[in-house]
Amino acid sequence: xxxxxxxxxVVGGGGAGLRAAIAVAESHPRLRVAVISKVYPMRSHTVxxxxxxxxxxxxxxxxxxxxxxxxxxGDWLCDQDAVEAFVREAPEEMLRLEHWGCPWxxxxxxxxxxxxxxxxxxxxxxxxADKTGFHxxxxxxxxxxxxxxxxxxxECFVTxxxxxxxxxxxxxxxxxxxxxxxxxxxxxVILCTGGCGKVFPFTTNANIKNGDGMALAYRAGAPxxxxxxxxYHPTGLPFTGILITxxxxxxxxxxxxxxxxxxxxxxxxxxxxxxxxxxxMELGPRDRLSQAFVKEQEKxxxxxxxxxxxxxxxxxxxxxxxxxxxxxxxxxxxxKYMNIDPVKEMIPVRPVVHYMMGGISTDIDGATPLxxxxxxxxxxxxxxxxxxxxxxxxxxxxxxxxxxxxxAAAEGAGQRGExxxxxxxxxxxxxxxxxxRFLHGTGGAEKIATLRAExxxxxxxxxxxxxxxxxLKEAAGTLEGLQERxxxxxxxxxxxxxxxELTAALELxxxxxxxxxxxxxxxxxxxxxxxxxxxxHPGRDDGAFLKHSLAYRSADGRPRVEYLPVKITRWPPGxxxxxx
Amino acid sequence: MxxxxxxxxxxxxxxxxxxxxEPTVQSYEVPFRKDWVVLDALNYVKDQLDGSxxxxxxxxMGVCGSCGMTVNGQPxxxxxxxLSAEPSGPIRVEPLRYFPVVRDLVVDITDFMRxxxxxxxxxxxxxxxxxxxxxxxxxxDQLDAYKQFSMCINCLLCYSACPIYGLEPSxxxxxxxxxxxxxxxxxxxxxARERLQILSEHDGMWQCTFxxxxxxxxxxxxxxxxxxxxxxxxxxxxxxxTLLPWGMK
Numbered sequence: 001x002x003x004x005x006x007x008x009x010v011v012g013g014g015g016a017g018l019r020a021a022i023a024v025a026e027s028h029p030r031l032r033v034a035v036i037s038k039v040y041p042m043r044s045h046t047v048x049x050x051x052x053x054x055x056x057x058x059x060x061x062x063x064x065x066x067x068x069x070x071x072x073x074g075d076w077l078c079d080q081d082a083v084e085a086f087v088r089e090a091p092e093e094m095l096r097l098e099h100w101g102c103p104w105x106x107x108x109x110x111x112x113x114x115x116x117x118x119x120x121x122x123x124x125x126x127x128x129a130d131k132t133g134f135h136x137x138x139x140x141x142x143x144x145x146x147x148x149x150x151x152x153x154x155e156c157f158v159t160x161x162x163x164x165x166x167x168x169x170x171x172x173x174x175x176x177x178x179x180x181x182x183x184x185x186x187x188x189v190i191l192c193t194g195g196c197g198k199v200f201p202f203t204t205n206a207n208i209k210n211g212d213g214m215a216l217a218y219r220a221g222a223p224x225x226x227x228x229x230x231x232y233h234p235t236g237l238p239f240t241g242i243l244i245t246x247x248x249x250x251x252x253x254x255x256x257x258x259x260x261x262x263x264x265x266x267x268x269x270x271x272x273x274x275x276x277x278x279x280x281m282e283l284g285p286r287d288r289l290s291q292a293f294v295k296e297q298e299k300x301x302x303x304x305x306x307x308x309x310x311x312x313x314x315x316x317x318x319x320x321x322x323x324x325x326x327x328x329x330x331x332x333x334x335x336k337y338m339n340i341d342p343v344k345e346m347i348p349v350r351p352v353v354h355y356m357m358g359g360i361s362t363d364i365d366g367a368t369p370l371x372x373x374x375x376x377x378x379x380x381x382x383x384x385x386x387x388x389x390x391x392x393x394x395x396x397x398x399x400x401x402x403x404x405x406x407x408a409a410a411e412g413a414g415q416r417g418e419x420x421x422x423x424x425x426x427x428x429x430x431x432x433x434x435x436x437r438f439l440h441g442t443g444g445a446e447k448i449a450t451l452r453a454e455x456x457x458x459x460x461x462x463x464x465x466x467x468x469x470x471x472l473k474e475a476a477g478t479l480e481g482l483q484e485r486x487x488x489x490x491x492x493x494x495x496x497x498x499x500x501e502l503t504a505a506l507e508l509x510x511x512x513x514x515x516x517x518x519x520x521x522x523x524x525x526x527x528x529x530x531x532x533x534x535x536x537h538p539g540r541d542d543g544a545f546l547k548h549s550l551a552y553r554s555a556d557g558r559p560r561v562e563y564l565p566v567k568i569t570r571w572p573p574g575x576x577x578x579x580x
Numbered sequence: 581m582x583x584x585x586x587x588x589x590x591x592x593x594x595x596x597x598x599x600x601x602e603p604t605v606q607s608y609e610v611p612f613r614k615d616w617v618v619l620d621a622l623n624y625v626k627d628q629l630d631g632s633x634x635x636x637x638x639x640x641m642g643v644c645g646s647c648g649m650t651v652n653g654q655p656x657x658x659x660x661x662x663l664s665a666e667p668s669g670p671i672r673v674e675p676l677r678y679f680p681v682v683r684d685l686v687v688d689i690t691d692f693m694r695x696x697x698x699x700x701x702x703x704x705x706x707x708x709x710x711x712x713x714x715x716x717x718x719x720x721d722q723l724d725a726y727k728q729f730s731m732c733i734n735c736l737l738c739y740s741a742c743p744i745y746g747l748e749p750s751x752x753x754x755x756x757x758x759x760x761x762x763x764x765x766x767x768x769x770x771x772a773r774e775r776l777q778i779l780s781e782h783d784g785m786w787q788c789t790f791x792x793x794x795x796x797x798x799x800x801x802x803x804x805x806x807x808x809x810x811x812x813x814x815x816x817x818x819x820x821x822t823l824l825p826w827g828m829k
Contacts, residue, residue, distance in 0.1 A: 039636075040693070042734050043644045098715045101703040101766060103723060103730050110717030134643055135730065142701040142759075154693070177682055206638040239615055242641045333641060336660055449627035492631035495598045498683040501631040 001181045001431050003424065006151065007031040007413045008406070009170065009186035011158055011213055013041030015133070015398030016377025016405070017192030018140040019093075020366075023406030025147040031410055036153040036173060036184070038208065038503065041141045045194050045206045046398065049133020050245035050329060051117060052125035053395035055090035058114055061122040063087040070393060071571050073119040073285050074357075074386020075530035075540065077226065077548070080569040082364050082382045086393075086400050093399035094126055102139040103128050105326075115326075116250040117392045119285035119578075121278050125392040130245050130329040136395060156182060157503050158212060160430045161189065161220040161373070164422045168220060168373035172430040176503070179496025181434065183427035185420075187413030188372050190405050191217055192398075195356035195378040196514045198507075200463075201456035202308075203353040204236055204243040213379040215510035217360040218517065222368045223550040225381035225564070227514070228522035228532045229357035231389055232465055234289035236352025238307040242333055244349055246391040248342075249282035251326050253315040255289070256346070257301040263311070267292040270579020280579035287388040287531040288578065290351035294465050305348060312346035319343075351465060355394065357385040357531065358521070361550055361564075366405025372412070376405040383548065387530020438502050443490030448504050451482050451489065455508075455515055458482075463518055468535045472523040479516045483557060486512065517551040520559040525549060542573050588612040588663055589670040590621055592633065595681050603681065606630075607670065612663055618673060619647055619658040622685075635685035642799060645733035648740070649685050650674040655737035655797045676740040678749070692736060695752050698778060699760035704771025722767040729762035729807055731800045738804050741797035744787050751787065752779060754794035754804030761807040764814075772814075780815055788812075 008024045010017045013035045024033040035041065056066050066087040071078050098104055098112060105113045105127050117125040128135035144150055155176040162170040162183070170185035196211025197203035218224050234255070235244040249255070252275065257263040262272040262281065269288060270280035277283065293311060296302055302309040315323060315330070320343045323331055334340045334347055359381035366374040366382075377398045384397060419427070436442065462475030486509055493501040527541035528534050547563040554560045587609050595603040608629055610621045619637055626633050637647040640659045647658045652672050663671065679687035709716065738754035739745050745753050760779060764772040779785060788808050795805040 039638060039644075039646065040689070040734075043638050043646050045639065045644075047644050047733075048639050048641060092711055095711050095715055099703070099709065099711065099768075101763065101768060103727060103766075104715075104718075106718055106720050106723055108720060110719045110722070112715050131643070131731075134733070138730070138732075142696075143703075145697045146700070146702045177688070206644060207640070208638045240640065336642065447627075448631070493634075495596055495632075495683075497597055498634045498686045500634045501626075504626075504631075 001183055001427060003183050003419055005185040005418055006034040007187045008033045008190065008409045009184055009188070010035045010190045010192055011037070011171070012044065012192035012194065012377070012379070013037035013141070014044030014192060014194055014377065015046035015136055015140060015395060016402035017190070018144050019399050019402030020190050020192060020376055020406035020409070021150050022140070022144055022147065023403040024410045025149040027407055028410040029149060031149070031413065032151065033149055034151040034153060034184070036156050036158060038155060038157045038176070038212070040154050041152070042138060044137060045209055046133045046137040046395070048204070048206060048243065049395055050130045050243060051247040051250070052115060052127035052132045052392045053094060053136065054117065054120065054125050054390070054392040055094040055396055056087060056124050057091050057094070057112065058124065061124050065122055066124060068571060069120050070384060070390055071386070072574070072576050073390040074388055075576060076546065076573040077383070077386030077529060077566055079383050079567040080571060081567050083384050084569060085364055086384045086397065089400045090396045093396065093403060097136060097139060097399065100139050100143045103135050105129055115247060116276060116278055116283060117390070118246050118249070118283050119279060119390040120392070127247065130247050130327045133395060153182070157506065158216060159434060159506060161216050162423045162426050163220050163370070164420065164426070167371040169423055170419060172427045174434065176498050179499060181431040183419060183424065185418065185423055188374060188409035190366065190374040190376060190409050191360060191379050192375070192377045192402065193379045195359070196511060197353050197356070199455065199511045199515050199518065200353040200459050202236070202241050202460070204233060204241050205353070210507035210511050211514045212507065212510050213375065214360055215513045217368060217370070217373060217375065218513055218553050220370060220373070222370045222373060223361045223552045224358060224517050225361035225548050225550055226358035226383060226521070227356070227517045227551055228525050228549060229387050229530060230353060230463065230518065231286055231355040231357060231531050232290035232351040233286055233354035234293060234351050235313050235349040237333070237338060238305055238310050238348055238350055240337055241352045242337055243352070243354065244313060244330055244333070244347060245327065248313060248315055248327050248330050250276060251322065252276050252318050253282065253313050255282055256312040256314050257296055258303045259301065263296050263301065264289065264292055267295065268579065284578045285388055285390060290465050291533060293351050303348070308350060310348040310350040313349045314346045315342050316344065316346070355389055357381065357383070357387065357389055364404070365408035366401055367408055374405045374409045376401040387532060438491055438505060439494050439496070441490070441494060444488030446485050446488040446490065448489055448501070448508055451485060452508055455479070455482055455512060459515055459518070463522055466533050466535050467522055469523065472519055475519045476516070476523060479512060479519060483512055513553065517559045521549045521551050521561055524561045546573060586612045588621070590625065591670045591672045592625070592685070593674040594684055596683060614664050616663050617659055618651055618661040618663065618671065621663060622658065622673065634683045643733055645735035648676050648735040648737050650677055650740065655740040657735060657737070657799050660799060676736055678740055678746045679736070689736060691749065692739065692753070692755070695756045696759065698752065699756050700771055700775055700778070701759045701763060703763065703766065703769050704774060706770050716768045718767050726762050726765035728802060729758045729765065732758055732802045733800055735799065737797040737799060738794035741793040743791065743793065748787065752785070754808065757785065757811055758802050758804040758807040761810060776815060776818060779811060785812065
């Protein structure tokens, strides 16, 4: 086992992680900051984000308007102090990225251009064509290379946080290339590992999105907040789940049912106009659009395909020129992966798991209740997204709260010495666990793929767009059964060199923990709010549930749910109104 | 799920350094599905047939750059290589050429990561503009000047296609040069001189005969060969000017 130490250790090299690392390097140049990731940073899932990043910059817009859109979009479950900080710091963070070279799309006069987006009353979404996340990630990564203070552990898989005397003091990881176990002591650890869409079978999320950081924090005793809120994006390609960006609709695309009818007009989302209208119809929020799809399917007005029902996204009327200029990636993805040209043909789409509103509970500075442990980005729940995130808020969130967490962690870290004997002992235990459990041939007849598929089916059946008590209860039982079978998983691969079967087994165990937290939190929230719709409890219940759920892992491994009040500053709970 | 029509054989290069000293080939029979790409077939192998096969992948939408391999002799993103587009018969899947193999289909890219940093792929300014003064103006035309070079996903297909890199691993290579050019051409950047110096230290660039294999292999139409050509011209002009009595410093 190799021992290392640093002052601030960032787990994950996506948007939030790199922003956090740069924040440490800039504000505390004497600290040693490290980024550890199971992939090279430019492979991180931020790369797949398409549509844009919201920040108020244009005349006629205001930070209060951005806050109101975010809070109403989140069905009043957002912490409003966090939202206020978010909208206030968003423009500066976006400008900073511009100064670092991000190739933002521009107006003819050279100013940064903005586009409309779902649930936003004013155009405030910055974009780099429809590869915004890709450009932001590469800009951040390339910029991070100029800071010699930032050390990287690429392709190292974190298996455990080291906690001693009530404080997170480092972690244990496997270096994939060699299988060597590393123990890294740190003054502070920031988890920026993204969400866990891979808990579900049909998702826009990349293969790496297994909620590693969420599970690590949960196992170390930190609570997971609002895990029942899972965002379905209304427009994914069937089979692959490849995302067709909301920008396709913000540029004027229509959603049509099997009769060619703009069905959203039947779901209290406004009247169909030829041009896009903000906060209306196709520019409504994602939860409402995905719910409308299910209702439309129940009415028999969707189209049946080999990979489930779908509707059509029609952008043909926008014309080739606009499509190539504003949403070229949509065309590239459709051509390459569906053999469809959206200039001439309609795109088949269906709702697809996209984003976790919930995550590791943090305060406004990214601090978790566990001393020394911080989180930012999708892995965290601050919460600015409440019960439903608005498109283009998450990339900005990575910047604002990545920077905040970096600052706070740097201030809280202090200079770090060598790991204490207690930490080394913990790390040695972990090394032994991995060797004995996985690499020495223990286990039974279970296969990773079988358990994963059963988890997938369970989650889709119980924790999808509409939920109800009986299926959630059944799912909780099924997941416990899967947990019991997990020790019987045996690996074909007992080698140390780049063992991706080992990492898949560890990821499965992370995902099962998170699946349980999602199901239990959904079971206990007996109301419907935002993305969490209970057919047996329709309607929002502010009296009982204007509060965040906090899932703790109890000693027997089951989740225990507690609640925390929502912070309301200036926007008392009201009705969500779209299209009127 | 649509019914499986038939099957196809994948001949996959294996190399497990703890068990064998030389690479071998292992054949797997997988379902042939019209909407499957080579990566889907590899995942079928991993999940159903042989958990010990190692390869990298993530986004499955051609933007993370992880899943580059050699498919039937060509460097490809396996997430975009449809089984149905390959000629009939077994499909050969091998690691990317010219990189050391870590294991099976996983190659060692640390050399590229070092080169990437070497070209200073960040905005270099003589004087930073304070954030309070707002954004740098950049017209759509100025954006277009470098946009294409900014589309590189670091998938390394271009290195794997480059005959010069195959012979001379010290060659800084197509993607790194394209990235240098991406910043050189950015109206916000003032670091072209520094980068030119760095690139001129390596003679690999002059060995590039503009065969253009890199550009052909690029799944994102970055045109690294064009970047190299531009670079050579700038570099030659720079060298020529230094010979003149009023030449540049």
